[in-house]
Amino acid sequence: MRSSQFFFTTLKEAPADAEVISQKLMLRAGFIKRAAAGIYTWMPLGLRVLRKVENIVREEMNRAGALELLMPAVQPAELWQESGRWEKYGPELLRFKDRHQRDFVIGPTHEEVITDVVRRDVKSYRQLPIHLYQIQTKFRDEIRPRFGVMRGREFLMKDGYSFHASFADLQREYQRMYDTYSRIFTRLGLQFRAVAADTGSIGGTGSHEFHVIAETGEDDIAYCPDSDYAANVELAEALPPATPRPAPSAPLTRVSTPGKTACADVAEYLGIPLAGLVKSIAVVSETASGDKTFALLLLRGDHELNEIKVSKLAGLSPFRFATEAEVEEFLGCKPGYIGPVGVDTGKVRVIADRTVAAMGNFACGANLADFHLTGVNFGRDCPEPEVADLRNVVAGDPSPDGKGYLAICRGIEVGHIFQLRTQYAQALDCTFLDEQGKRQVMEMGCYGIGVSRIVGAAIEQGHDDKGIILPASIAPFAVAIVPMGYHKSEAVKAAADQLYRQLLAAGLDVLLDDRDERPGSMFADMELIGVPHRIVVGERGLAHGQLEYKGRTDAEATLIAADSVLGFLQERLCAA
């Protein structure tokens, strides 16, 4: 490609509302243009990158035996009503009516459609297993789209679905996808980690997320540096403390804490560490008939509640946070000063986190406005609470696999694999006849990769003060030829054109920057857009039969003989 035939615009300054580095650089490099919140046009330059990522994903999926198809972006509401997700999915699902007032959605995912496809045509165990995938635009009406293509509303996703006659066969395919995903992210040059994950709203059991490790990631990952354990923080189990609860040694004391409602304020005011305080969180679970369960969840002052864990407790699924009025009704005290001492256990469930259950002589709210208690001990001052794992793990917690201690890092979720089991197949009556001629519900797996998000994630991992750094496999161009005075010097023009034809003929993905720009602009642009290899053609090198090579991350350029450039580049491209 010649720059003069191509179309790209670069900016010196990023739009003011761009937050993360990948978003700023993608806008500056002209990869994308914002059309609306979370909705972008992929310009020709950015599209080249997106397509390269897409093709690597496609190649590996095909290699793993999956078959590509393309499903509609617009889906009929009936399928969603049939699976029950028309009600369950919530406002992220973009719904609309056609001219006949029929309901449709713009697909945020395709379990319903694929299951419908398979149930129509697959009738026998002989046709199983089958794995179908597509690379297609999805739409999820995110509350708060941000970070450019990393959390867009419209995005490109590879979603694959496998169908099996047995759970064992699903597990085999799941493992194969685990390996395939690892290959894909490795080929993409990403630093990633597979982590055990919660199955979230999509349901099912058995799930791994693939995360690109990056500071700007939106997910916290707990991992063990001494083993291969890694899990989403929301899922990682917080083990009970190894040290037993100390015996009561301090007297129960009521202290005045006027106006101090936040844990940190109370701890500071009382001169105790945050970890010596127990905070109480009031939640309510309401049944369809209107019966309320009111529960007081006890957490150590410096720990965070894990809502997923709470929602899995018997009698608290689903739950919500209590209103101020409910707190007053059940505890007779306004929020800010509530605690486990003196509550009516006939009306209130008290559930302590495992860590809290092992605490003694702690401080907590007194259930009396402007007062807290110190020296509180279970068994002596209030009944023994229920005990459960309620909190997010923190760095330094013991690893659940017993092999050391957890560390926390941030990750960008770029892939997710699930064993859906029979959830959708059951709802949509997707069945087959087994060898005995007996009707069975199919086992299903689903496997997603955020193709457009990968571009953002790759740039989060690869950039410097000059711009984007991408591996040749996904860079917009693998090689840039930058002539010094293309429009002034016949010798330079001839040499640049000849080199360009030679590299093209050799199958290299090369950009000849034949714009009538000053050298500084061309260098800056080629670096900004992330071209990994650069050849400079200038009169002063040509005089000695030499060209100049510089890798995107090299500190200095190196001179090479003009006739050995092709071999030199091929060597570098193979090595990468």
Added chain:
RNA sequence: CGGAGUGUAGCUCAGCCCGGUAGAGCACUGCGUUCGGGACGCAGGGGUCGCAUGUUCGAAUCAUGUCACUCCGACCA
């Protein structure tokens, strides 16, 4: 959904407090000089200041409404 903030040229922003009919830099067009790290000079094109209503002789500026966008929050009592 709650709170805060911002809407002025393609991009980054000034002007608004204190009303008098719109500016800078980058980008763009032309000419000239320049030409190995985002050049310089001169001359240009481009905005009814998000939109609506109101106040006023007069509104980018003040008021009200509305729309859009951004940020923070939406557990941590």
